[in-house]
Amino acid sequence: MDFEIANVEFTKEELIDFLLDIDESEIEEAIENIHPVDVLNALKETDEQTSQIILNKLPNEFIAMIIDEDDDENRYDFLIKFSENRQKDILSEMSSDEIADFIGQLDTEEKEEVLAKLSIEDKIEVHDLLQYDPETAGGIMATEFISIRENKTVYRTLEYLQIHAYDAEMAYYLYVIDKQNHLKGVVGLRNIVASSFDTLISEITNPNVVSINVNDDQENVAHVFSKYGYVMLPVVDDDNVIKGVVTVDDVMDIIKEESTEDIHRLAGLDEEEKVDGSLLDSLKSRLPWLSINLFSALLASSIVTHFSSTIQMVVALAAINPIIAGMGGNSGTQALTLMVRGIALGEINPKNAKKIFFKELGVGLFSGIIIGLLVGLGTHFFFGNFYLGLVAFLAMIGNMVVAVVAGYFVPLTLKKLNVDPALGSSIFVTTFTDCVGFFLFLSLATFFLPKLI
Amino acid sequence: MDFEIANVEFTKEELIDFLLDIDESEIEEAIENIHPVDVLNALKETDEQTSQIILNKLPNEFIAMIIDEDDDENRYDFLIKFSENRQKDILSEMSSDEIADFIGQLDTEEKEEVLAKLSIEDKIEVHDLLQYDPETAGGIMATEFISIRENKTVYRTLEYLQIHAYDAEMAYYLYVIDKQNHLKGVVGLRNIVASSFDTLISEITNPNVVSINVNDDQENVAHVFSKYGYVMLPVVDDDNVIKGVVTVDDVMDIIKEESTEDIHRLAGLDEEEKVDGSLLDSLKSRLPWLSINLFSALLASSIVTHFSSTIQMVVALAAINPIIAGMGGNSGTQALTLMVRGIALGEINPKNAKKIFFKELGVGLFSGIIIGLLVGLGTHFFFGNFYLGLVAFLAMIGNMVVAVVAGYFVPLTLKKLNVDPALGSSIFVTTFTDCVGFFLFLSLATFFLPKLI
Numbered sequence: 001m002d003f004e005i006a007n008v009e010f011t012k013e014e015l016i017d018f019l020l021d022i023d024e025s026e027i028e029e030a031i032e033n034i035h036p037v038d039v040l041n042a043l044k045e046t047d048e049q050t051s052q053i054i055l056n057k058l059p060n061e062f063i064a065m066i067i068d069e070d071d072d073e074n075r076y077d078f079l080i081k082f083s084e085n086r087q088k089d090i091l092s093e094m095s096s097d098e099i100a101d102f103i104g105q106l107d108t109e110e111k112e113e114v115l116a117k118l119s120i121e122d123k124i125e126v127h128d129l130l131q132y133d134p135e136t137a138g139g140i141m142a143t144e145f146i147s148i149r150e151n152k153t154v155y156r157t158l159e160y161l162q163i164h165a166y167d168a169e170m171a172y173y174l175y176v177i178d179k180q181n182h183l184k185g186v187v188g189l190r191n192i193v194a195s196s197f198d199t200l201i202s203e204i205t206n207p208n209v210v211s212i213n214v215n216d217d218q219e220n221v222a223h224v225f226s227k228y229g230y231v232m233l234p235v236v237d238d239d240n241v242i243k244g245v246v247t248v249d250d251v252m253d254i255i256k257e258e259s260t261e262d263i264h265r266l267a268g269l270d271e272e273e274k275v276d277g278s279l280l281d282s283l284k285s286r287l288p289w290l291s292i293n294l295f296s297a298l299l300a301s302s303i304v305t306h307f308s309s310t311i312q313m314v315v316a317l318a319a320i321n322p323i324i325a326g327m328g329g330n331s332g333t334q335a336l337t338l339m340v341r342g343i344a345l346g347e348i349n350p351k352n353a354k355k356i357f358f359k360e361l362g363v364g365l366f367s368g369i370i371i372g373l374l375v376g377l378g379t380h381f382f383f384g385n386f387y388l389g390l391v392a393f394l395a396m397i398g399n400m401v402v403a404v405v406a407g408y409f410v411p412l413t414l415k416k417l418n419v420d421p422a423l424g425s426s427i428f429v430t431t432f433t434d435c436v437g438f439f440l441f442l443s444l445a446t447f448f449l450p451k452l453i
Numbered sequence: 454m455d456f457e458i459a460n461v462e463f464t465k466e467e468l469i470d471f472l473l474d475i476d477e478s479e480i481e482e483a484i485e486n487i488h489p490v491d492v493l494n495a496l497k498e499t500d501e502q503t504s505q506i507i508l509n510k511l512p513n514e515f516i517a518m519i520i521d522e523d524d525d526e527n528r529y530d531f532l533i534k535f536s537e538n539r540q541k542d543i544l545s546e547m548s549s550d551e552i553a554d555f556i557g558q559l560d561t562e563e564k565e566e567v568l569a570k571l572s573i574e575d576k577i578e579v580h581d582l583l584q585y586d587p588e589t590a591g592g593i594m595a596t597e598f599i600s601i602r603e604n605k606t607v608y609r610t611l612e613y614l615q616i617h618a619y620d621a622e623m624a625y626y627l628y629v630i631d632k633q634n635h636l637k638g639v640v641g642l643r644n645i646v647a648s649s650f651d652t653l654i655s656e657i658t659n660p661n662v663v664s665i666n667v668n669d670d671q672e673n674v675a676h677v678f679s680k681y682g683y684v685m686l687p688v689v690d691d692d693n694v695i696k697g698v699v700t701v702d703d704v705m706d707i708i709k710e711e712s713t714e715d716i717h718r719l720a721g722l723d724e725e726e727k728v729d730g731s732l733l734d735s736l737k738s739r740l741p742w743l744s745i746n747l748f749s750a751l752l753a754s755s756i757v758t759h760f761s762s763t764i765q766m767v768v769a770l771a772a773i774n775p776i777i778a779g780m781g782g783n784s785g786t787q788a789l790t791l792m793v794r795g796i797a798l799g800e801i802n803p804k805n806a807k808k809i810f811f812k813e814l815g816v817g818l819f820s821g822i823i824i825g826l827l828v829g830l831g832t833h834f835f836f837g838n839f840y841l842g843l844v845a846f847l848a849m850i851g852n853m854v855v856a857v858v859a860g861y862f863v864p865l866t867l868k869k870l871n872v873d874p875a876l877g878s879s880i881f882v883t884t885f886t887d888c889v890g891f892f893l894f895l896s897l898a899t900f901f902l903p904k905l906i
Contacts, residue, residue: 032659035681045804158611158646165647172625172642172684189625189642193611194618206485226709228488229702231625231684248701249682252708256679259712260794263719267790268783275795276805279815286787286816290824293783297776298831304772311764311771318764318771319757322887323750325775330721330746334739337720341713342728351498352729362732363739371743378751434775 012042019054027057036065055081064093072105079114088117096122097142097244100129104139137221138214140254141235141244147177150184150202154195161192173232175242176205183234183242185209211236214243218254223346225251262344265422266337268293292424296431300325300438307442314452316383317445320375320392325437327371328399332429335360335407340422343415353412360404368400387451395441399433406432465495472507480510489518508534517546525558532567541570549575550595550697553582557592590674591667593707594688594697600630603637603655607648614645628687628695629658636687636695638662664689667696671707676799678704715797718875719790721746745877749884753778753891760895767905769836770898773828773845778890780824781852785882788813788860793875796868806865813857821853840904848894852886859885 015038022030031039039062043051055063063082067075067090079087091099091114099118103111103126115123125143132138146164148157157174174192176185185205195204211234212221225233231248261271268289273282304311304321311317339356342348348356372393380389406429411421445452468491475483484492492515496504508516516535520528520543532540544552544567552571556564556579568576578596585591599617601610610627627645629638638658648657664687665674678686684701714724721742726735757764757774764770792809795801801809825846833842859882864874898905 032661037680161646162649163647165643189646190618193614193642193646194616196615208485226702226705227490229705231701248684248705249679252679252682252701252705255705255708256712256798259709259716260798263712263716263790263794266716267719267786269787269791273791275791275800276809277812279812279819282812282816283819286784287820287823289787290780290783290820291827294776294780294824294827297779301772301776304775305769308768308772312768315761315765315771316758318768318774319754319761321771322757322775322778323747323754326750326887327743327747330743331739333720334722334742337716338722338726338728341716345709345713347728356729359730359732359735363735366732366736367740367743370740371747374744374747434779 012038012045015039015042016046016050016054019057020050022057024057028059031058031062036062037069040066040069052081060086060089061093063090064098067102068094068098072102075102076106076110076114084117091117092119092122095142095144096125096129097140097144100126101134104130104134132214135218136214137212137216137218137235137246138243140218140221140250141214141246143244145175145234145242145245147175147181147242148187148201149178150176150200150205152201153197154192154199154201154204155197157192157201158197173234173245175209175234175245176201177242181241183209183211183236183240186234209234211240211242212246213238219258219344221246222251222254222258226255258344261420262340262422265420265424266340266426268424268427289427292427296427296434299431300434303435303438304442307438307446310442310446310449313449314388314445316379316385316388317442320379320388321438321441323375324392324395324399324441325434327375327396328403328433328437329430331364331367331400332403332407332433333426335363335404336411336425336429337407339408339411340425343411343421348412357408360408361401364401364404365397368397371400372396385452387448388445391441391444391448391452395437395444398440399437402436403429403433465491465498468492468495469499469503469507472510473503475510477510481512484511484515489515490522493519493522505534513539513542514546516543517551520555521547521551525555528555529559529563529567537570544570545572545575548595548597549578549582550593550597553579553592554587557583557587585667588671589667590665590669590671590688590699591696593671593674593703594667594699596697598628598687598695598698600628600634600695601640601654602631603629603653603658605654606650607645607652607654607657608650610645610654611650626685626687626698628662628698629654630695634694636662636664636689636693639687662687664693664695665699666691672711672797674699675704675707675711679708711797714873715793715875718873718877719793719879721877721880742880745880749880749887752884753887756888756891757895760891760899763895763899763902766902767841767898769832769838769841770895773832773841774891774894776828777845777848777852777894778887780828780849781856781886781890782883784817784820784853785856785860785886786879788816788857789864789878789882790860792861792864793878796864796874801865810861813861814854817854817857818850821850824853825849838905840901841898844894844897844901844905848890848897851893852890855889856882856886 015034019039043054067078070078079090082090094102099122103114106114115126118126129138129143134140146161148160152160172189174187174189175183176187178184185207186209187201187205191204210224210228210230212224214235214237224230225248233246234242235244235246236242264271264273268286270285273285339348375396376389376393379392380386410425410428414421414423414425468487472480472492496507520531523531532543535543547555552575556567559567568579571579582591582596587593599614601613605613625642627640627642628636629640631637638660639662640654640658644657663677663681663683665677667688667690677683678701686699687695688697688699689695717724717726721739723738726738792801828849829842829846832845833839863878863881867874867876867878
């Protein structure tokens with residue numbers, strides 16, 4: 001579906017026509033139930049002039065939401081389409097974390113230019129947020145949340161919310177604080193509406209509030225959310241002073257981002273390459289990895305060259321060689337991928353690591369024997385030489401065992417070195433299996449050479 | 454962290470000791486702020502006897518939550534640890550979708566046994582839920598939600614919520630329905646608390662409510678949630694009658710599940726293989742894929758055998774051959790992975806598909822030229838033969854172009870055949886690049902043979 005209003009599906013073209021036709025005085029009500037991301041997608045497929053007419057009609061608040069939905073690299077260009085004054089108005093409609101997100105991607109000059117258009121309070125808040133690493137809780141949190149003191153009644157709190165509920169991102173939870181803004185507890189909106197009007201907030205406050213630290217890595221934040229199924233968590237500094245909140249919609253983006261990163265890195269792609277990106281960006285993303293692969297292939301190839309006199313005598317070796325190396329590579333990639341995903345999902349701990357190692361060793365041994373038997377018997381019958389089959393069988397077992405051991409240790413070692421386990425690990429593992437496969441097979445063949453000729 | 458109460462970290466052992474020591478009369482209050490998933494994880498590392506002592510103390514509602522957090526395959530065994538009567542009480546604390554989830558995994562006999570322990574209403578609801586495919590909106594929805602009529606005031610609604618708010622999953626939204634349960638609109642809890650007490654629900658109802666159909670695939674449901682950042686959506690049947698709700702915590706699990714599935718399938722692993730699973734399960738997951746790979750390796754190897762007389766004359770070919778095939782494989786895997794992830798994230802549409810094709814073609818051509826030049830020049834200087842370098846150069850370009858074209862078309866074709874694009878696509882692509890690489894290189898070498906000797 002392109003987008004949908006009251007369960008009727010509209011195309012992007014129909015949305016553009018609708019926005020063009022509508023009178024400026026009616027637009028505010030009309031767009032109330034249209035999502036900014038749909039307008040953004042429709043605008044991207046329209047010509048500049050039509051786009052400008054629609055943007056001029058739309059309220060600043062809606063423009064701010066569209067900018068927030070746009071890709072990082074487009075936001076600045078989108079904003080500067082408007083007059084200086086309108087830019088200021090649009091920025092004033094954005095929350096501090098949205099502005100910080102947006103500004104964080106700009107170069108110094110553009111950053112200064114946008115900062116100059118902010119109100120004093122926004123400037124201070126954005127400046128504070130920019131101090132945090134963008135991949136930590138501080139970097140993704142919003143500073144708009146609702147905090148209350150515990151001596152209020154439910155009735156008074158509802159009156160307060162009737163004024164302030166829209167100041168916050170997803171006001172499903174209210175945070176109870178003391179005079180120094182220390183986080184003391186949490187009250188769900190559900191607890192409030194489920195309590196009689198004269199209930200004191202202190203009676204329904206949960207003092208054992210789970211919080212995340214501003215410096216926690218975003219991947220860990222995502223773990224906590226998905227493990228416990230939270231929709232919102234408060235972010236505190238080292239003194240337990242509440243600084244902001246992280247909401248589940250940001251976490252969903254992180255989960256997707258981190259998965260894409262792993263998938264891309266396992267295949268030797270930059271984490272940021274887009275499927276519909278430019279040719280130049282694709283080449284920049286892929287050529288470095290291909291070059292490293294080439295280096296590893298040359299290394300393996302030099303092993304083959306070393307054995308060229310053996311191959312000249314038994315040319316069948318040239319046909320079987322890639323099977324031994326390739327099957328080892330496949331087996332290593334399986335083990336490695338399972339490890340990388342297991343590490344990413346936090347499923348590997350010191351306790352089960354040993355058990356996993358022995359399981360992998362078993363997998364290498366047994367699949368080596370089974371695949372080795374198939375390859376060995378095939379070789380024996382096809383080339384009519386028992387010893388050639390035996391060499392293939394033994395080399396296959398050896399390479400499969402090396403493959404799973406490499407698949408096990410490479411990601412764990414990278415992790416220990418604080419490098420993403422997905423990064424380059426498949427190149428390490430296949431270099432290993434290529435070199436060891438070629439070497440094992442060809443040196444065994446050289447050893448049995450009298451029997452092979 | 455193992456788990457955390459009021460920001461103090463506890464180990465699993467400390468949690469077990471805490472639960473052992475505490476008096477049964479105090480346990481209800483004590484566990485209020487401990488998450489069932491933490492208790493579950495701690496119990497898994499305890500002996501049977503200790504575990505039983507703790508389980509006997511815990512309230513039924515908490516046991517029900519623990520069962521819901523456990524892995525599908527363990528739930529039944531966990532439940533039948535208790536007496537018949539206690540099993541009934543525990544089941545009565547679970548929501549209908551939790552029971553349906555749990556029962557859906559059992560064999561017929563076990564299923565009947567559990568169904569017999571349900572109350573009549575639960576039995577009917579569970580029976581209805583079991584009609585839906587578990588991977589659709591109907592299969593993941595909860596049937597506990599709050600619906601209201603629009604002629605109530607905010608004050609009356611709050612009074613109603615004070616009784617019913619805890620009957621529903623995440624009551625952040627209330628659904629406005631007519632007498633036949635048709636979905637008419639939605640009211641956020643935030644709208645309710647932000648409105649004065651005498652406001653009519655009809656004044657704050659959003660009639661343009663986004664909903665999902667019971668038969669929508671769970672992957673599409675996840676798309677809608679993450680695109681728009683929803684926390685909860687109503688599920689309707691074809692007549693727009695509200696059947697249940699899907700909440701964001703279920704969606705997070707789906708996003709992770711679907712990513713794991715893609716990552717596993719790209720590497721030739723069953724989607725369900727666990728990193729800390731058993732040796733037998735691992736072999737069952739990996740051997741079928743390795744066997745298919747073997748078949749494809751034999752195919753490629755037969756091409757090499759076909760050219761054995763050429764190789765016997767120029768043994769250097771045996772060393773260069775795997776480089777041409779392997780680099781093509783890497784390049785194909787890059788293109789393929791980008792396509793598979795792009796399809797999964799819904800980033801590929803008929804409009805940009807053509808542009809992507811020509812970009813990939815360009816990537817294949819340019820990286821073929823660059824990598825081909827490196828390999829060709831290296832070959833030329835190392836083996837001292839210009840024509841051998843030329844053959845490597847041309848074969849590299851040809852194979853790289855074939856690689857990206859295969860990486861582009863294979864996932865799209867699988868998708869069109871309604872097969873998961875990640876499933877087996879890397880085997881297709883590498884079989885292609887191996888065979889084409891070997892064939893191109895060796896037939897070009899045969900053509901230039903007089904110049905190579």
